[in-house]
Amino acid sequence: MLFLAFSTALPVIAQENGSTVRSKVIKNIDGTDYYIHTIQKGQTLYGIAKAYGIEMDEIINLNPEIRQGLKPGQTLKIPAPRQEKPAEKTRKGKQPVEEPSVTVPAPPPPVAEQLPCGKDNTTKKQVYDVAIMMHFRLNEIDSIRFDDPNADPDAFHSLQFIQFYEGFLMGVDSLKKTGLNLRLHVYDIATDTLGTKQLLQDESLKKMDMIVALVYHRNFLLIADFAKANHIPIVSPVSERESQVSGNPMVIKVRPSGESLYPSAASMIARDFQGAHIVIVRNSLARVKDACENLHKLLSDKNIPSEIVDNSVMSDNLVKDATNLVVLITENKTYSLDMLTHLNGLKDQYSITVLGLPQWDRLEGMEYDFLSNLNTRIVAPYFIDYSDPDVKRFTALYQQQYKTDPELLAFVGEDVACYFLTALMKYGTGFMRCLPELKMKLLEADFGFSATEGNGFENQEWVVYYYENYRLYNEKR
Numbered sequence: 001m002l003f004l005a006f007s008t009a010l011p012v013i014a015q016e017n018g019s020t021v022r023s024k025v026i027k028n029i030d031g032t033d034y035y036i037h038t039i040q041k042g043q044t045l046y047g048i049a050k051a052y053g054i055e056m057d058e059i060i061n062l063n064p065e066i067r068q069g070l071k072p073g074q075t076l077k078i079p080a081p082r083q084e085k086p087a088e089k090t091r092k093g094k095q096p097v098e099e100p101s102v103t104v105p106a107p108p109p110p111v112a113e114q115l116p117c118g119k120d121n122t123t124k125k126q127v128y129d130v131a132i133m134m135h136f137r138l139n140e141i142d143s144i145r146f147d148d149p150n151a152d153p154d155a156f157h158s159l160q161f162i163q164f165y166e167g168f169l170m171g172v173d174s175l176k177k178t179g180l181n182l183r184l185h186v187y188d189i190a191t192d193t194l195g196t197k198q199l200l201q202d203e204s205l206k207k208m209d210m211i212v213a214l215v216y217h218r219n220f221l222l223i224a225d226f227a228k229a230n231h232i233p234i235v236s237p238v239s240e241r242e243s244q245v246s247g248n249p250m251v252i253k254v255r256p257s258g259e260s261l262y263p264s265a266a267s268m269i270a271r272d273f274q275g276a277h278i279v280i281v282r283n284s285l286a287r288v289k290d291a292c293e294n295l296h297k298l299l300s301d302k303n304i305p306s307e308i309v310d311n312s313v314m315s316d317n318l319v320k321d322a323t324n325l326v327v328l329i330t331e332n333k334t335y336s337l338d339m340l341t342h343l344n345g346l347k348d349q350y351s352i353t354v355l356g357l358p359q360w361d362r363l364e365g366m367e368y369d370f371l372s373n374l375n376t377r378i379v380a381p382y383f384i385d386y387s388d389p390d391v392k393r394f395t396a397l398y399q400q401q402y403k404t405d406p407e408l409l410a411f412v413g414e415d416v417a418c419y420f421l422t423a424l425m426k427y428g429t430g431f432m433r434c435l436p437e438l439k440m441k442l443l444e445a446d447f448g449f450s451a452t453e454g455n456g457f458e459n460q461e462w463v464v465y466y467y468e469n470y471r472l473y474n475e476k477r
Contacts, residue, residue, distance in 0.1 A: 062077045063077060067123060068429075123430035131208045163407050169413075171413065171416070210235065212237065214236075233250055233431070236254060238254070239255060242458070260460045261358055280309070296308055314326070328356055361381075375466060379463070380463050388443075435449040
């Protein structure tokens, strides 16, 4: 499609008594006349189509970017009748040539307000096309030795992401029972960028309603640029890179980035620890100091008092007449274990709850007794509660179908399929604007998406789990 840039300001289309008025600006593009219509706030595709007397599908085909919804300020190309030049009048004394008559269109009907999510059927389809792109490495399958009991499965690259795909298929099967009609297009993405570039030349990819890409970062960037150019939502299931959503409004990042960790922790503290004595412990690392100051300010903004203390004797900073919430901000396992040991020795004198930040969910080998004794809470991007009935049901079905235990990626695949395919069914191909409204109980994470102007959607929800009586619990469930 040819896009022409005009140096003049965009024409303003007026709103009169709730009606959309045709633009008076007509441009000839590649030999065809088009109205240049600028979308105003409150206008809908239905109302614009009625104003110009054409079908909505014709407008969408000429302006595919509006499949994701109308935005004020966008310009649309709308077919205009051919403008005939009036014949010139003859010289004095001769009969002038009659000018052609112009038919003035009847006033258009009032424009309906933009329908809320779930009520607008203009982007819903009978069948949806979804692409799933992964490094299956099918060319390496022959190297897998199934008959070798000593073989290390982690060494087989073809199995690296396979559980995500299996979990995704289980999610698809579940939704088919509820009426989902889906054409799933599966692509084995080469790890080199040249192979990815060649694949993206396939014209059929432009017809996808959504892309799910679990690929290396350099490959994802290429696919994301393609998705942006063709206005296709693209889901990134596991990457925590905040840069993925920057400047690309078509990207949906499932894993929250570290930038949203401390606001989430501050909200949890404000919700669950009103009246507690809050102590934020910092060590000498510069990034830890910055994180402590950040959390302290976020709590202050919520009128929650807290104090920052250096690595010192904790008994000097605790109180006996309230719960002491001790926030340990460190990624160092040795330092964490030392502090837990020290606090565990004070548990009989003080009421203590520990909050571990960041990435404590990745610190293996921590003393389980200490974590339980101190009612430790951990804020993490995901948590699988194996006592949850839905998790038990999925695990049993996965074991039955694939003859092995599901690992994290299997749960992620199920969650991604159930959430985003439900979004397609419920809202149509313009589902992205409705993501903040879609809430579902999932297996391993909580989804709460938001986006800033010009950027993609990022999940802002963190899972809080805690240790109590030697068991793990999800705080929300």
